[in-house]
Amino acid sequence: SQTIHQWPATLVQPVGSPLSLECTVEGTSNPNLYWYRQAAGRGLQLLFYSVGIGQISSEVPQNLSASRPQDRQFILSSKKLLLSDSGFYLCAWSATGISGANVLTFGAGSRLTVL
Amino acid sequence: GQNIDQPTEMTATEGAIVQINCTYQTSGFNGLFWYQQHAGEAPTFLSYNVLDGLEEKGRFSSFLSRSKGYSYLLLKELQMKDSASYLCAFIDSNYQLIWGAGTKLIIKP
Numbered sequence: 510s511q512t513i514h515q516w517p518a519t520l521v522q523p524v525g526s527p528l529s530l531e532c533t534v535e536g537t538s539n540p541n542l543y544w545y546r547q548a549a550g551r552g553l554q555l556l557f558y559s560v561g562i563g564q565i566s567s568e569v570p571q572n573l574s575a576s577r578p579q580d581r582q583f584i585l586s587s588k589k590l591l592l593s594d595s596g597f598y599l600c601a602w603s604a605t606g607i608s609g610a611n612v613l614t615f616g617a618g619s620r621l622t623v624l
Numbered sequence: 625g626q627n628i629d630q631p632t633e634m635t636a637t638e639g640a641i642v643q644i645n646c647t648y649q650t651s652g653f654n655g656l657f658w659y660q661q662h663a664g665e666a667p668t669f670l671s672y673n674v675l676d677g678l679e680e681k682g683r684f685s686s687f688l689s690r691s692k693g694y695s696y697l698l699l700k701e702l703q704m705k706d707s708a709s710y711l712c713a714f715i716d717s718n719y720q721l722i723w724g725a726g727t728k729l730i731i732k733p
Binding site: 550551552553554555599612613614615616617618620 | 628632657664665666667668669672711713720721722723724725726
């Protein structure tokens with residue numbers, strides 16, 4: 510069966526510090542991978558998605574970046590965090606290909622607080 | 625443009641039935657999802673509708689009317705563990721998911 514791991518679960522970082530959130534998927538090949546951010550009272554905001562190694566699409570211009578160094582690894586990074594980067598970050602995967610029925614399976618989430 | 629709307633919060637009683645509505649506007653539509661999200665946790669998949677009608681899964685059912693841009697999630701025999709946020713999301717013509725802000729469901733004994 511497929512599993513998705515995301516870490517760290519929580520972190521508190523000072524403004525201007527770097528960020529690295531990591532996500533790995535097991536039990537599937539060539540998954541579509543996603544990074545979402547969830548702010549209180551708002552819908553899930555898609556930050557990045559990837560359909561393959563090295564292929565990253567950015568949905569929202571910001572000081573965050575994503576990389577996919579391996580097929581089942583997706584990393585969210587920042588060189589200098591802003592206060593507005595605080596939030597709940599979710600990694601997700603879906604089966605490869607474009608289909609309306611591709612269900613998203615989410616990781617447990619990473620709660621980031623920038624002080 | 626695209627838009628999706630669902631109530632912010634609802635309250636229901638244990639053992640009762642509750643219906644959570646979701647309305648959307650889009651020029652292209654490829655299905656609609658419902659997810660459940662407990663506080664501080666990740667969303668988990670509940671249902672997917674692409675054709676009009678009712679899909680039943682145990683205590684949970686989901687309905688879709690494409691002509692009306694409307695869906696609802698029906699929860700029967702409510703249990704305290706059903707207290708959670710319920711997220712509605714539709715798939716647009718580019719196969720991108722457009723998410724609602726979620727409905728927080730509070731279950732009272």
